[in-house]
Amino acid sequence: MEKNNPLYKNQGIHLLAAIFTIEKGVAKVLLVKRKCEPYKNMWSLPGGALYNDEDLLDGLQREIKEKTGLTNIELDLCNVYGNKNRSKIMRMVGISFLGVISSNKIDSYKETLKTSNCAWFEIEDIPDLAYDHNLIINDSLEKLKKKILNSNILKSLFPQGFTLPELQKAYEIILNKKFDRRNFRRKILSLGLIYDTLKEVNFEGKKKAKLYKFKDKIEDKNVF
Amino acid sequence: MEKNNPLYKNQGIHLLAAIFTIEKGVAKVLLVKRKCEPYKNMWSLPGGALYNDEDLLDGLQREIKEKTGLTNIELDLCNVYGNKNRSKIMRMVGISFLGVISSNKIDSYKETLKTSNCAWFEIEDIPDLAYDHNLIINDSLEKLKKKILNSNILKSLFPQGFTLPELQKAYEIILNKKFDRRNFRRKILSLGLIYDTLKEVNFEGKKKAKLYKFKDKIEDKNVF
DNA sequence: ACAAAAGTGTTGACTTTACACCCATGG
């Protein structure tokens, strides 16, 4: 490994975050409008280049904060995009991450975002994006659909917890499928992802509903 | 994005492959002995720096070929290692991949490998490796345990197909668990990963056993 | 008192588990 070997000099790492939320029954993804070339004025995923002197996950959080104002987003590795021509200016390898954030606090987020030229786009209605970001969003959504079945990735959607009818709606929106109320309840409880807080709150009905939360640690299910 | 911005100049991408096989009933991983600094003479995962002018997956195959002589290995993205101090010479982000190769052809592989200072190490008996490669192997093994339950990742273990008793042994070795013969059979068939070729071959018994193969395309199972 | 949403129980169909027997063949 030589520091100035031209074979691998001047590469960069592009960190990208596909951040989803659900607002008024619709799944949305957070995009930012680019202020500079290349792809000036096009929408793109929030993200940017990793710096030399920071850990990768720190760089990811820094970029998200710079581009959107959001801090402390929980993100999972999603995919790597390494086509040599994906960026025109210099060789950039893209590393994408997947996150979900609160629907409760969406209005306060909006305040933050306004100053940064960010907006939520319905996932059914995403414009042509910079780079290969349309592809990245598709891959991320696929991953999200899988992760909600065996992880607590939706925890950040409901920082204060959720009722089962509320959670069911979220699953139905993300998976684009309807479920029987009674069977959903049994199923989701049997997956071992959530627990009953023994509190009750109002959701849509007049009757109070039990408040659940995602566990912090999910143990793997054995297929065999 | 500026080509000479010192904030993100001179980063590199380190491509790494955790390649597993099963030989004589034992899971093994392929390691190479380093010929140069840093970590000279220590064992490490095969891999190396991505070049500017090649696609990431091409670079991965090139590195594997250079380091081990093996070509055309099927690999899946596994994880990303982006700690700023993981390499001493220059900033390197590690991207790890997971692969499995044939136990049938292991002897011919060994010929190839001999010239390259490679060897198979039992996964229970791995020495201290260069960089963070011990960690990477652990992560890769965890991923392998998950992937054999819902993908055809073991396809390359059995390029000519396999009998069910043979496959069962592979699963038992990787998952470190024993299964009932009849139930394993039903289970693995119900997972939809393999199909009956209608041919028969000899494995360990005197009686011929049906030859199965992994499907090329696995459709996702719905949890809901 | 009723509408609207939350919560629960049951039955029949299907799966899973645990187990025992027959089959083919090389020595």
Next chain:
DNA sequence: CCATGGGTGTAAAGTCAACACTTTTGT
């Protein structure tokens, strides 16, 4: 002819899907 491994069937337990009724409470 028998030891060895390959293949199959079944009954009891458990899980899943489909379905209807009761509870709570704001109006």
